[in-house]
Amino acid sequence: MTPEISALALRGLTKRFDRPAVDTLDLTVHPGEFYALLGPNGAGKTTTLRMVAGLLKPDAGAVAIFGIDALRDPVAAKQVMAWVSDEPMIYDKLTPLEYLEFVAGLWGIEPKVSHPRALALLASLGLAPHQNERCEGFSKGMRQKVALAGALVHDPRLIILDEPLTGLDAVSARHVKGLLTERVRAGCTVIMTTHILEVAERMADRIGVIVAGRLIAEGTLTELRQQNGHTDVSLEELFIALVDVEAAAA
Amino acid sequence: MSRTAALSWFARHEFRLAWREWLAMMTGGRRGRKRIAIIGLTAFAALMHLPAWAVIGRYASLHEPLDKTSMIVVTSTIFLAWALMLSQAIESVTRVFYARADLDLIMSSPARLANVFSIRIAAIALTVTTMALLLSTPFVDVLVLGGGLRWFAAFGVVIAVGLSAAALAVAITLALFRLIGPARTRLIAQILAAVIGAGFVIALQVAAILSYGTLSRFAVLTSDGAAAYAPDANSVIWWPARAALGDGQALLFLLAASLALLGTVMAVFSPRFADTAINASAYAASTRRSRGATSFRHGSRQQALRRKEFILLGRDPWLISQTLMQLLYLVPPALFLWRSFSDSSAAIVLITPVVVMAAGQLAGGLSWLTISGEDAADLVATAPLSPSDVTRAKIEVVLVVIGAIFSPIVLALIYLAPLQALVTTIALVVAAASATAIQLWFRVQARRSQFRRRQTSSRLATFAEAFSSIGWAATAALVLTIPLAGLMSGLMTAALMAVTWKLSPSRE
Numbered sequence: 001m002t003p004e005i006s007a008l009a010l011r012g013l014t015k016r017f018d019r020p021a022v023d024t025l026d027l028t029v030h031p032g033e034f035y036a037l038l039g040p041n042g043a044g045k046t047t048t049l050r051m052v053a054g055l056l057k058p059d060a061g062a063v064a065i066f067g068i069d070a071l072r073d074p075v076a077a078k079q080v081m082a083w084v085s086d087e088p089m090i091y092d093k094l095t096p097l098e099y100l101e102f103v104a105g106l107w108g109i110e111p112k113v114s115h116p117r118a119l120a121l122l123a124s125l126g127l128a129p130h131q132n133e134r135c136e137g138f139s140k141g142m143r144q145k146v147a148l149a150g151a152l153v154h155d156p157r158l159i160i161l162d163e164p165l166t167g168l169d170a171v172s173a174r175h176v177k178g179l180l181t182e183r184v185r186a187g188c189t190v191i192m193t194t195h196i197l198e199v200a201e202r203m204a205d206r207i208g209v210i211v212a213g214r215l216i217a218e219g220t221l222t223e224l225r226q227q228n229g230h231t232d233v234s235l236e237e238l239f240i241a242l243v244d245v246e247a248a249a250a
Numbered sequence: 251m252s253r254t255a256a257l258s259w260f261a262r263h264e265f266r267l268a269w270r271e272w273l274a275m276m277t278g279g280r281r282g283r284k285r286i287a288i289i290g291l292t293a294f295a296a297l298m299h300l301p302a303w304a305v306i307g308r309y310a311s312l313h314e315p316l317d318k319t320s321m322i323v324v325t326s327t328i329f330l331a332w333a334l335m336l337s338q339a340i341e342s343v344t345r346v347f348y349a350r351a352d353l354d355l356i357m358s359s360p361a362r363l364a365n366v367f368s369i370r371i372a373a374i375a376l377t378v379t380t381m382a383l384l385l386s387t388p389f390v391d392v393l394v395l396g397g398g399l400r401w402f403a404a405f406g407v408v409i410a411v412g413l414s415a416a417a418l419a420v421a422i423t424l425a426l427f428r429l430i431g432p433a434r435t436r437l438i439a440q441i442l443a444a445v446i447g448a449g450f451v452i453a454l455q456v457a458a459i460l461s462y463g464t465l466s467r468f469a470v471l472t473s474d475g476a477a478a479y480a481p482d483a484n485s486v487i488w489w490p491a492r493a494a495l496g497d498g499q500a501l502l503f504l505l506a507a508s509l510a511l512l513g514t515v516m517a518v519f520s521p522r523f524a525d526t527a528i529n530a531s532a533y534a535a536s537t538r539r540s541r542g543a544t545s546f547r548h549g550s551r552q553q554a555l556r557r558k559e560f561i562l563l564g565r566d567p568w569l570i571s572q573t574l575m576q577l578l579y580l581v582p583p584a585l586f587l588w589r590s591f592s593d594s595s596a597a598i599v600l601i602t603p604v605v606v607m608a609a610g611q612l613a614g615g616l617s618w619l620t621i622s623g624e625d626a627a628d629l630v631a632t633a634p635l636s637p638s639d640v641t642r643a644k645i646e647v648v649l650v651v652i653g654a655i656f657s658p659i660v661l662a663l664i665y666l667a668p669l670q671a672l673v674t675t676i677a678l679v680v681a682a683a684s685a686t687a688i689q690l691w692f693r694v695q696a697r698r699s700q701f702r703r704r705q706t707s708s709r710l711a712t713f714a715e716a717f718s719s720i721g722w723a724a725t726a727a728l729v730l731t732i733p734l735a736g737l738m739s740g741l742m743t744a745a746l747m748a749v750t751w752k753l754s755p756s757r758e
Contacts, residue, residue, distance in 0.1 A: 053628075053631075054631065075636060078634040083628060089625060089628050089629055091558070091626060092699075094561065098561065101554075103629065104546060105546070105547075105551060105553065106551050106554050106633040111545055111546035150629065
């Protein structure tokens with residue numbers, strides 16, 4: 001039996017700015033898993049994910065995406081991955097459809113595949129009536145949905161989302177969550193940071209808690225409760241307890 | 251707070267914002283650079299006295315009564331300054347309408363909007379006038395040093411010119427809003443500003459080419475024909491020139507007229523300012539549709555990048571106005587070229603430096619937009635392309651646009667003067683490549699909308715870009731006329747590029 005290749009494997013990942021932002025981090029995410037990475041502000045979540053996405057060079061350590069060494073062969077690693085940040089970076093002067101055509105072109109997706117997929121994505125995100133309007137007049141929620149459609153149009157095996165629900169209204173947030181759940185069901189791996197703990201509690205298969213660049217707890221919600229001797233607490237209470245213990249230890 | 255106190259408070263707020271914006275432009279937004287900026291500006295102002303002396307020094311001894319030719323030259327110079335200020339003021343007024351930073355706050359406050367916007371109009375007028383005073387100081391200094399204290403009156407003329415230009419800019423921009431609506435005003439106002447700024451000089455050059463077969467605009471101004479058609483010495487037209495020469499009565503009239511014009515514009519247009527701002531902000535939130543694609547296009551990843559850049563460049567109002575400006579500057583040399591088809595003149599050489607410099611300048615702006623002005627930097631960085639592939643695709647876009655704009659002139663030159671065409675082509679490519687390289691060496695990721703601030707991120711890059719364009723333009727002209735001097739000029743410009751590269755952050 002061949003061992004399962006991890007969707008993401010981080011080994012000894014380290015990044016320092018004026019202080020250690022990510023400190024010899026080891027993390028494994030399995031294929032088809034919805035993984036929520038939690039932590040207080042400045043814990044190193046975004047830095048970790050930016051290193052995975054190839055937006056930041058680590059000082060030390062290794063990043064493997066579906067067995068591909070992302071530091072040695074970043075182009076191959078990027079081919080199977082998508083990145084969505086909290087600040088949707090789209091082009092004001094392009095329409096959603098033009099944006100998706102551009103993204104599909106960047107990932108080298110055949111037009112006969114990408115065009116119907118783009119139309120379906122825009123429809124499922126409620127953007128079909130706006131697909132030929134320039135993005136300059138769009139609200140934050142609409143922009144975030146266009147960015148998410150861009151991340152999905154090339155059908156990535158791993159989707160990394162940094163606070164994708166920030167600033168979204170309830171309807172938009174539901175659209176996004178529905179789409180992500182659908183993707184995970186279809187076998188895609190999702191790694192997401194969020195400060196909305198109810199979302200992590202309801203959607204994530206496993207949760208990792210990072211404080212001061214180190215992973216201090218990891219597992220399913222039940223495992224996390226057991227590890228910390230609480231059986232009937234919410235993720236919010238558990239998270240605060242974990243962070244408080246770490247702060248006291250520091 | 252009384253109404254007067256509230257207004258003076260708002261005036262202070264406006265001037266503080268204007269001051270900080272100007273300071274941020276001078277210091278590149280970095281703290282601790284204030285002293286360096288002041289020293290740099292002082293040195294620059296001192297240095298500007300040399301070219302000012304070369305350009306205007308010979309006019310310091312002018313006295314009233316002036317002959318008609320001198321009157322025409324002085325009046326035209328003042329009119330040129332006025333046109334440039336009007337161009338700058340139109341740009342400022344348009345920016346106020348579309349930058350919504352504080353309009354919501356102001357309009358939701360209980361302040362009387364007509365008063366508040368009167369102050370905003372006055373602030374624009376004062377900013378334009380202050381900039382004009384700063385820029386004209388070396389020239390007036392030279393005149394005072396060479397011709398006596400009476401030339402201090404020229405500062406008064408600059409103030410009158412600044413106030414009237416600002417007043418007219420407000421009237422023109424608001425009229426544009428009424429006539430063509432907010433959707434088109436932004437672009438048209440930018441184009442208008444560019445045309446007004448360059449139009450007068452270009453019109454003089456075109457007249458000089460058609461009448462005298464030379465690119466020198468002074469040929470028209472100093473011609474017998476101009477003197478014959480000019481009004482007589484008592485005409486009001488000469489009052490700005492007489493005021494600059496120290497005629498107190500003319501100066502008082504000018505100042506009073508410009509203040510009256512500004513006051514009228516404030517009284518008439520302030521109440522409409524708020525409506526216009528609301529319309530502009532409504533436009534910002536409105537939707538603009540593009541033709542829907544029936545299918546996505548085939549092509550490589552680099553082609554996808556190039557296609558995106560071409561679409562964005564085509565939808566960029568700044569680029570359209572700047573390209574139009576470059577094309578306007580190319581009208582005189584193109585006309586000169588056309589005349590040279592029937593008249594083989596050695597003066598045709600003058601076309602080369604104009605074309606090379608325009609190419610360098612346009613390439614600098616285009617390179618910033620494509621290389622640094624990437625609105626979705628994370629998306630491009632996480633795409634499965636190597637950074638060198640991305641950069642190459644973007645540079646190709648710059649060179650294709652430059653090629654499309656300048657190839658008609660080069661093709662005409664090939665027919666007329668093949669050797670000059672070859673030199674022009676080489677210099678044009680080198681100038682465009684140099685400007686692009688400087689943008690690459692000093693790249694700072696930014697949004698395209700931050701284009702106005704591109705020159706504040708690195709003064710060194712700004713000067714290097716300007717001097718490399720000038721250097722390659724001079725080199726090309728000299729290669730065609732004095733080859734040895736051309737070689738020297740080329741070596742100096744290459745050395746400038748080498749020093750720029752050595753000092754650039756990309757080497758760190």
